[in-house]
Amino acid sequence: MRQRPGLGTALAVVAFLTFFLGPFCWQVLTSLWPDGELTRPWPSRLTLENYASVLWGRPFLRVVLNSLVVAALTTGFCLTVGAAAAFALAKLEFRGKGLLLSAALAVSMFPPIATVSPLYLILRAVGLRDSLVGLALPYATFALPLTLWVLTSFFRALPDELYRAARVDGCTPFQAFRQVLLPLAAPGLATTAILVFIFAWNEFLYALTFLSTPEKRTVPVAISLFASEYREPWGEIAAASVVATLPLVALTVLFQRRIVSGLTAGAVKE
Amino acid sequence: MSPRGSLERERRQAYLLVAPAVLVLGGVALYPILAAVWLSLHRFILVFGERRFTGLANYAYLLGDSRFWAALGNTAYFTAVAVTVELLLAVPLALLLQKAFPGRGLLRASVLVPWAIPTVVSARLWAWMFNPEYGVINRLLPGQDINWLGAPGYALHAAILVDVWKTTPFVALLVLAGLQGIPEDLYKAARVDGASPWRVFVSITLPLLKPALLLALLFRSLDAFRVFDAIYVLTEGGPANTTETLSIYAYKTLMRSGDFGYGSTLSVATFLCVVVLAAVWLRLLGREEAAR
Numbered sequence: 106m107r108q109r110p111g112l113g114t115a116l117a118v119v120a121f122l123t124f125f126l127g128p129f130c131w132q133v134l135t136s137l138w139p140d141g142e143l144t145r146p147w148p149s150r151l152t153l154e155n156y157a158s159v160l161w162g163r164p165f166l167r168v169v170l171n172s173l174v175v176a177a178l179t180t181g182f183c184l185t186v187g188a189a190a191a192f193a194l195a196k197l198e199f200r201g202k203g204l205l206l207s208a209a210l211a212v213s214m215f216p217p218i219a220t221v222s223p224l225y226l227i228l229r230a231v232g233l234r235d236s237l238v239g240l241a242l243p244y245a246t247f248a249l250p251l252t253l254w255v256l257t258s259f260f261r262a263l264p265d266e267l268y269r270a271a272r273v274d275g276c277t278p279f280q281a282f283r284q285v286l287l288p289l290a291a292p293g294l295a296t297t298a299i300l301v302f303i304f305a306w307n308e309f310l311y312a313l314t315f316l317s318t319p320e321k322r323t324v325p326v327a328i329s330l331f332a333s334e335y336r337e338p339w340g341e342i343a344a345a346s347v348v349a350t351l352p353l354v355a356l357t358v359l360f361q362r363r364i365v366s367g368l369t370a371g372a373v374k375e
Numbered sequence: 376m377s378p379r380g381s382l383e384r385e386r387r388q389a390y391l392l393v394a395p396a397v398l399v400l401g402g403v404a405l406y407p408i409l410a411a412v413w414l415s416l417h418r419f420i421l422v423f424g425e426r427r428f429t430g431l432a433n434y435a436y437l438l439g440d441s442r443f444w445a446a447l448g449n450t451a452y453f454t455a456v457a458v459t460v461e462l463l464l465a466v467p468l469a470l471l472l473q474k475a476f477p478g479r480g481l482l483r484a485s486v487l488v489p490w491a492i493p494t495v496v497s498a499r500l501w502a503w504m505f506n507p508e509y510g511v512i513n514r515l516l517p518g519q520d521i522n523w524l525g526a527p528g529y530a531l532h533a534a535i536l537v538d539v540w541k542t543t544p545f546v547a548l549l550v551l552a553g554l555q556g557i558p559e560d561l562y563k564a565a566r567v568d569g570a571s572p573w574r575v576f577v578s579i580t581l582p583l584l585k586p587a588l589l590l591a592l593l594f595r596s597l598d599a600f601r602v603f604d605a606i607y608v609l610t611e612g613g614p615a616n617t618t619e620t621l622s623i624y625a626y627k628t629l630m631r632s633g634d635f636g637y638g639s640t641l642s643v644a645t646f647l648c649v650v651v652l653a654a655v656w657l658r659l660l661g662r663e664e665a666a667r
Contacts, residue, residue, distance in 0.1 A: 114471065114474065114476055117467065117471050118471065118476070118478060118482055121468055121471065121482065121486065122481075122482060122485060124540070125485055125486050125488060125489050125540070125544065126485050126488060128489075128497075128500055128501065128504060128540065129488055129489070129492070129500070131500070131503075131504060131511055132500045132503075135503060143509055144508070144509055146514065186395045186396050186399055187396060189392040189393070189395065189396070190392055190393040190395070190396035190397075192392060193388075193389040193392035193393050194393065197385055197386070197388070197389035197392070198382075198385065198386065198389070199385075199386050199389035199390060199393075205393060205396075205397065208400065209400065211653075212400055212404040212405075214597045214649060214653060215404060215408070215646065215649070216600070216601035216621075216622060216642075216645045216646060216649050217601065217603070217622075218601065218603065218621075218622040218625045218626060218641075218642050218645055219407075219408060219411055219642045219643065219645055219646035219649075220403070220404065220407035220408060220411065220642075221625075221626070221629060221642065222410075222411055222414055222629055222635050222638055222639045222642060223406070223407040223408075223410035223411050223414065223639075224403070224407050225629075226410075226414075226635075227407075227410075242402075242403060243403055245399050245400075245403050246400075246403045246404050249396060249399055249400060249403075250400075253396065272381075277384070277388065278384070278385050278388040278389070278392075279388050279391075279392070282392070303491060306493065307493035307494060307495075309493070309494065309495050309603070309604040309607075310603050310604065310622075310626070313607075314626070314629075314630055324493065325493045325494075325495035325496070325604070326495075328493075328495050328496055328499055329495045329498075329499070329607070329608050331499075339503050339506075339509075342499055342503070343500075343503065346496045346499060346500060349493065349496060350491075350492050350493070350496055353491040353492065353493075354488055354491055354492070356491070357484070357487045357488065357490070357491040358484045358487070358488075361483060361484050361487060364487065365483075365487075365548055368545065368548060369548060369549065369552040
């Protein structure tokens with residue numbers, strides 16, 4: 106039923122929009138604020154100087170590239186391992202199915218700090234500490250459970266008849282997965298990829314712990330350690346933050362429906 | 376091919392398909408947890424290369440460690456207040472998102488913006504707004520001169536505000552999914568009976584929303600309990616350890632002091648708290664399911 110929006114609705118919308126978007130807009134404004142004018146209540150002009158000094162005066166592009174590499178590795182790895190398992194969980198009968206899904210859910214609730222000390226020692230022992238590949242492995246602790254839950258619910262939504270028809274036509278279960286169901290699950294794979302990518306891009310604790318060389322830092326670590334010798338470079342921090350955030354904001358706004366369906370499929374449905 | 380052989384083959388292939396996922400989960404989650412428990416039974420200082428088995432000595436120390444109890448208290452307080460405020464904000468937000476009004480698409484897209492921003496970035500963003508001298512918050516509160524992140528009593532609440540800003544949208548989406556599962560007929564019947572909107576909310580929406588709310592409570596409280604990023608960036612646990620949570624204390628012990636034995640003990644303690652919390656919520660959730 107379509108109603109005329111009342112004054113209450115309008116006020117609530119404005120209040121929520123201000124609360125959720127206001128800080129982000131303030132960040133964008135700060136990034137355009139000329140350095141040295143931050144003490145004034147309002148900038149006299151807007152400038153791109155902060156962006157220039159972040160992008161060319163600091164190794165920030167390198168950091169962005171690192172984050173891209175880690176997030177892409179994590180996404181590729183989790184989708185490869187996760188899609189096969191999710192298909193089996195959704196369409197095949199075997200013992201321990203429920204156990205595996207519950208275990209994945211339990212793992213996604215682990216506090217990351219609980220696994221930090223052994224993972225640090227393992228990565229150090231195999232020479233993968235302070236490496237981007239070594240970082241992508243522990244990222245599977247939270248990304249793989251997410252992948253399994255979201256993809257399993259996508260595979261379940263595909264009709265069973267498709268799988269059975271492929272089997273009758275002489276496909277092995279694996280061929281049915283590769284040739285029939287996987288292509289049909291493409292939207293699910295895309296949703297999962299976006300979610301995993303965002304989670305890996307934003308991860309902080311493992312990146313802070315396992316990476317030590319400044320050139321290997323990821324975006325969150327670099328932004329948290331952004332420092333100047335004599336004062337906090339707020340304008341530059343804001344510019345770096347906008348650079349690190351805009352792609353995600355664009356991705357989120359563009360794929361809003363997918364993200365919402367993925368998040369609620371992973372969290373709500375069984 | 377006999378149906379029996381076909382089923383057998385299906386099961387074999389199923390195991391092959393899930394094997395990599397099982398191995399990865401075992402390697403990055405199960406094994407590390409067990410290894411952390413083992414490490415917690417040692418005196419193990421990484422820089423000195425000193426490592427010897429001390430049994431439950433670390434746990435005995437933990438029980439008398441006032442800094443641990445303070446961190447536990449901070450974590451519990453952060454979790455309880457943040458999750459309560461998030462639920463209280465998320466329900467009206469979800470009801471709003473469900474209504475049809477011009478600009479709903481814009482609101483739906485914009486509530487996800489804080490969710491997509493890395494926590495570290497949102498913490499930095501708020502730290503700038505909290506800045507005692509030039510921050511926009513003190514400018515909007517004329518006459519106030521609050522050192523938000525530097526004053527005990529304020530800092531933890533500032534961190535809670537950052538968490539609320541970031542995760543209320545996620546809670547609202549869970550609640551919205553719950554709302555959409557409520558049959559429209561119930562509302563029609565209520566309207567025919569002349570029930571007031573408040574009455575409808577209390578007698579229909581809220582009871583039917585209970586499972587979704589409990590689920591949101593489960594997810595969010597486990598998530599809030601392991602809080603690290605926001606607080607590390609905002610205050611690093613200060614001032615005077617008033618914002619130090621379990622994860623922060625464990626991190627400092629592990630990575631700053633290099634004390635892997637006691638640091639692992641603190642990690643295991645954090646893990647156990649999360650397990651207890653999860654068990655309590657799952658029981659409540661199970662009872663709710665059984666009642667339906």
